[in-house]
Amino acid sequence: MKIVLVELGEVLRDRRKAAGRTIASVAVDAGLSVPYIANLENGRGNPTVAALDRLATALGAQLEVRIGEDVPPPAVSVGAELVSDSDRADSVVAALADGRSRAAVRRELIATLDSLGVLLGRPPDAADLGRLLDLLVLSGRGL
Structure with missing residues (x-):
């Protein structure tokens, strides 16, 4: 089984900045606190899937969590x-x-x-x- 790890904080921060949003505006839309999101962006905290889903929605994205077999690599074009x-x-x-x-x-x-x-x-x-x-x-x- 292959486990793919991503830096959640970097993904959240990059997505928020690309949208031109502040932590406060995302916090309001997600129904979460500013310190909670700031901690996540700084690599701290232990978010629930529900909180990540709310953050994704607030950032105009969709949360995808996958546990499964390796996906075969795409065929060479x-x-x-x-x-x-x-x-x-x-x-x-x-x-x-x-x-x-x-x-x-x-x-x-x-x-x-x-x-x-x-x-x-x-x-x-x-x-x-x-x-x-x-x-x-x-x-x-x-x-």
């Missing part, structure tokens, strides 16, 4: 490997972004390549990536 090795893919992704993040366009390109492999019945290769990039450039459209 051939599309991700092809795209990461291609300078041309980077330039086409930049050209297609047009109001979207490059990361989102890159993910869509990788997903398209991986789906292409399913249709081809074999993993896509560099030539397949080249043809897909040609198609995208010629169409002038997003993915």
